Amino acid sequence: MSDPCIICVAITGSVPTKADNPAVPVTVEEQIESVHESFEAGATIAHCHVRDDEGRPTSDPERFARLKEGIEKHCPGMIIQFSTGGRSGAGKARGGMLPLRPDMASLSVGSNNFPTRVYENPPDLVDWLAAEMIRHDVKPEIEAFDLSHIFQAAAMVEDGRLKRPLHVQFVMGVKNAMPVDREVFDFYVRTLRRLMPDATWCGAGIGRHQRTLNEWSIAAGGHTRT
Amino acid sequence: MSDPCIICVAITGSVPTKADNPAVPVTVEEQIESVHESFEAGATIAHCHVRDDEGRPTSDPERFARLKEGIEKHCPGMIIQFSTGGRSGAGKARGGMLPLRPDMASLSVGSNNFPTRVYENPPDLVDWLAAEMIRHDVKPEIEAFDLSHIFQAAAMVEDGRLKRPLHVQFVMGVKNAMPVDREVFDFYVRTLRRLMPDATWCGAGIGRHQRTLNEWSIAAGGHTRT
Ligand SMILES: [Zn+2]
Ligand SMILES: [Zn+2]
Ligand SMILES: [Zn+2]
Ligand SMILES: [Zn+2]
Known part of the structure; x- marks a missing residue:
């Protein structure tokens, strides 16, 4: 409750392309510009995906390096979080940019369904990530x-994997994963406090x-993401 | 609460083999014998997997047919439930025995992690099953x-897929899926009642x-499985 509320900015999730929405930043330069605008508007965390020249999601470490460099230059003090999500690569490629030592990186510890496919996070890949x-001191x-x-996640903290x-x-x-449901949200918060009282959390709703x-997150003492 | 308590019998989940435990029934004849013993002991539902000649899980409709025939003959009135679980086949092969019209069949509607791998139930396969x-009037x-x-599951009932x-x-x-946790169990029961008041349910714990x-299930008004 006494934590300052952290506002994250999710630039360019891995799905939309220019064809869907011309305003979506796609090149690294456009992304840096977009993060910078959010930074000036008060955002403190930049959640980052990158794309290849065709606008497709990629885990290319070289692009992540350029994005990190640009954010560090234009948004001093901003927390940089890289996505290791499965949409942008397969297997260990998903963690190929971690040696760049961003402040944070996303980590899925289980598998679930997505709108048209299985979001696969096999146990051995999760442990490796x-x-x-x-190893690279990434939160x-x-x-x-x-x-x-x-x-x-609690089990992984318990045995030292996290x-x-x-x-x-x-x-x-x-779609096909957890819907927006207030009682589940409250149970999530309660369960996290029970299992890991020292954990921080935020809620993220997709799209609308x-x-x-x-x-819900602000009212319950979590962080938000815009 | 006024429902009669149904006792299921889970014969030979798909993992153990004779090498692990010589008492595990593996051939169709051994399985029929095992179901019959449970039937005489009061079990009313037989949850069925089948195995090939090497003892490996399979979805072979011919074996399911022989098992069904044997149970119908030796355990009149027993409810027969076939497994469509992912351990015994890939893709649509998992549902190849449904035209045999067992009383019931298991259906996973989402994906999750298992001890060493992803339990994959892609949305289109779930919808097809x-x-x-x-189509075959299988519950x-x-x-x-x-x-x-x-x-x-509630969403699928809502739009007629179930x-x-x-x-x-x-x-x-x-392991790597949901652990045994009393608060989660209670929340499961509460959530099911909220979303689908007419649904019945049972709890299944793995191994020990x-x-x-x-x-927990008996105390909360659910069914049990032995
Ligand atoms: Zn992301
Ligand atoms: Zn956040
Ligand atoms: Zn089974
Ligand atoms: Zn049951």
Whole structure:
């Protein structure tokens, strides 16, 4: 409750392309510009994906390096969080940019369904990504797409695969995963406090649910993401 | 609460082999014998997997047909439930035995992690299995390995992909999926009642957790599985 509220900015999730929405920043230069605008508007965390020349999601470390450099230059003090999400690569490629030592990186610790496919996070890949984050001193943001993911994160802290205190993001509103539901949200918060009292958390709603989750998160003492 | 308590018998889940435990029934004849013993002991539902000649899990419709025939002959009135779980086949092969019209079949509506791999239930396969069950008049048992699976089942009832009233099984104690946790169990029951008041349910604990889940289930008005 006494934590300052952290406002994250999610620039360019990995799905939309220029064809869907011409305002979406796609090149590294456009992304830096977009993060800079959010930074001036008060955002403190930049959640980053990168794209290749065709606008497709990629985990290319070279692009992540340029993005990090630009944000560090234009947004001094901003927390940089890289995505290791599965949309932008397969297997260990998803963690190939962790040696760049961003402040944070997203980490999914379980699997679930997405709108048209399985979001695959096999146990051995999860363990490898977690170990890489410890090795390069990167703080994970646990992406909890379902309730068991909170338990899995707690188990990983318990046996040393993750370092406390954790930061957990509750993701709601993804089709075929967890819908936006107030009672589940409250149970998530309660469960996290029970299992990991020292953890921080934020709620993320997808698309039109963003505002709802921000309101719930602020009221419940979590952080928000815009 | 006024429902009669249904005792299921889970013969030979798909993992153990003779090498692990010589008492595990493996051939169709051994399985029929094992189901018959449970039937005489009062079990009313037989949850069935089958194996090939090497003892490996399979979805072979011919073996399912022989098993069904044997149970019908030796255990008149027993409810026969076929597994469509992912351990015994890939893709649509998992539903190849549904035209045999067992009384019930298991149905996973989401994906999650298992001890060493991803338990993959892609959205289009889930929809196809659900449609096959409607087509062949097979009642699904929804296998809820995580909280979002209950919401997904409710959404599928809502838009007609599944028929009410549903029967849902809460599965706990699988490594890397949902652990055995009393507060989660209570929240599962509460959520199911809120989303689908007409649904029936049972709790299943894996291995040494079987007894715990049975106790919780009986006390909370669910069904049990032995
Ligand atoms: Zn992301
Ligand atoms: Zn956040
Ligand atoms: Zn089974
Ligand atoms: Zn049952």
